Amino acid sequence: MSRIAYVNGRFIRHSLAAVHVEDRGYQFADAVYEVITIVRGCLIDDQLHFERLERSLAEIRMEMPFSRAIFRLKVAELLRLNKLTSGSLYLQVSRGVAPRNHRIPHPLTPSVVMTLRPSRPVPQEVLENGVPVITVPDVRWKRSDIKSVALLANVLAKDDAVQHDVYEAWQVTPEGIVTEGTSTNAWIVKGGHLITHPAANAILNGVTRLALLKIATELGIEFEERPFSVAEAYLADEAFLSSSSAFLVPIVRIDTTKIGAGIPGPVATELLARYKDRIWSSNA
Template identity: 55%
Template sequence: MPRIAYVNGRYLPHAKAAVHIEDRGYQFADGVYEVVPVHKGILVDEELHLDRLERSLRELRIAMPMGREALKLISREVMRRNHLNNGFLYMQMTRGVAPRDHKFPAAAKPAVVMTVRQMKPASKEKLEAGVPVITLPDIRWARRDIKSVSLLPNCLAKQQAHEAGAVEAWMVDGDGYVTEGTSTNAWIVTADNVLVTRSATHDILNGITRIALLDRVAAEGVTFEERPFTVEEALNAKEAFITSSTNYVMPVTEIDGRAIGNGHPGLLTMKLRDAYVAHIEGGEGTEAASPAKSAA
């Protein structure tokens, strides 16, 4: 079945979907994006994702191209046309098309693109083994809280991780503290069973899975600290894991070639993963994606 994309008001075959060469997202990375997981036909934590999308647009002074309900209707139509049951919905919004000039154009119309992708859950083998990460200097700009399409430093770091046989790179600021992964948030569990992750300031992107998991942490009565942690503290941690919309809660069992804890996924990590999966399965904070009528 051919994939279908939405581009500025049109549903097109994925292979033929395109934007103008002077779209500012292409020329200046002048835009934002969201990735919303879809589980059993349900958009997971959709409202939180849309809240973050609107915030990112505001920070870049890009007008919301349509109302939230219209955006929801289109997203469901894209899912329907692609028969998406498990995977993710990708949406990207840029300042639009205008003659190339660094300053904001006076009358550009924001551009909207939506695509979907099928995706299988993490394998049992991967969860049982955990994943390795490496650490690298964080060379990104100072507004990491904006979900910008400007991801070149993230791509460079992810490639280095891949070449090192790791699945993720944890980026480290100038003071030696871990900020986050290239596409994930970073967490550790100390020897005293304290869960630690960095505060959601301009230094990191406040992940939606991170937000949802913090609710589970509170419900489970886990001792928790929101603060920076060093690479050395991570290497000596009892457990570590990453979170994201596509990884959920994924155990980290190796950092820079050193085993974390006993080298196996930790008990608290897996307990929190189970709690997050239960959140998804229960449909809390999610909305069904089966429209009664087409948005075409």
Template identity: 35%
Template sequence: MNRIIYLNGEFCSETDAKISIFDRSFLFSDSVYEVTTVLNGKMIDFDNHMKRLDRSMSELKFSKMLDHELIKKFHKDLILKNNLKEGIIYLHVSRGVADRSFNFPPKETDLTVVAFSQEKNLIENKESKNGISIMTLEDKRWKRCDIKTTQLLYPSFAKAEAYEKGFDDAWMLRDGYISEGTSNNAWIIKSGKILTRQADDLILNGITRQSVINCAKILGYNISYKGFTLTDAISADEAFITSATTFVTPVVNINGKKISTGKPGEFTGKLREEYIKNSLKTAI
């Protein structure tokens, strides 16, 4: 498939897209990104993704911000041009092109803005039906995980190690507590209560995470915003992950040990159904 992509105000074929070798995202990972879910050709949680984009750019001291209406338009154009029914739009914003230097470029430097689509089976897939297996490892990332930057080498290593060892993904441990997954937030259910780490500098406050919290409240579930240990997770009644591409996906095995029965849990299934229902209702 030769997709149409968006690059700095223009649409072009993916084979024709070119970015300078002096772009700071290439040299320093000096860039941020967002991933917006698309269902039935419509975007999920777009406004909240834009709020987080603004925050990420502000935290990295970008000298310019982007117009949300412009972003919305080229997102919708990409959906139409690529006939995207189910999948994601990836948005990437870097500080721009400048000769290599650790100092930031002049404030008038144009940002580099790239967006492209990916088709994915988000609603119907084997992971949501059967659950996934997780391994744990030490969280060695920097301490500003709340900013959605493209500095993803360690999470990539973690996921690769998990695959090599026969697991689907990895949860990271910091000071004895689960922080989050390689590209998702981590949750457990124990004695009728949902536990997820508080939103701080050491995790990304996922947009799907925020929506799932609202869904849990609609369903009448109690939520505790506190860290949980590996022992807590293994002894939980249920466990799951959330992200823009996994929605609510059950975790049935951690480090080779079954979570409860080793099958997707009832509460997790209900949360996933509620999330999808609400997402389809509010999509734009």
């Protein structure tokens, strides 16, 4: 069966799916997106994803193209057509199609694109052994809280990680503060205490990040949402990253510095176990 995409009201073969050459998402990165994990045919934390989508759209002076209920109906049909039960949904909303001009045109019909793809969980050996990351300069714009498709700086940072044969790149301000990874939130643990950058303009407030903070509260794990430096990260007992697709992945080396004992620590291990339990129990 052919892979099916959703493009502006039509369900169409993925190989034929396309938007207009003057779509502002294509020419100006004038668009936002969400990636939602699918488990057993259910969207994980879709309420939080739709809330963030609405916020991102509002920040770029747009409204939701249709209601959450309509979105869910369209996603359900896309899942049915693709016969997919586990994987991820990519959802993108651009300002629409208009002759190229920096000025925002009014009125304009938004472009909505949705695609599905199967995905595999992070390999167990990765979770058991942990991963290395590097640090790179954070050269992104100053509104990383908006989930914009303008990801070139992230793409180049990810390529740096690939070139260094590591899992991820943590982005660092000129002041030496770790903001986040290229597609993940950044965490450290010191004395059993969680530390992660506050959800301000410098980072995307990850949906999994929010879930982990809630789980930490339930477990009685103290946490701080505050900036932390690379130097502080080097001295951490544990470090890990989080995202909707990877959930949580322990970090055992940052640049050339071994973190803690060089193996996944107890806090990260417990948080991941509880997060997985939460997903499977809510979608049983």
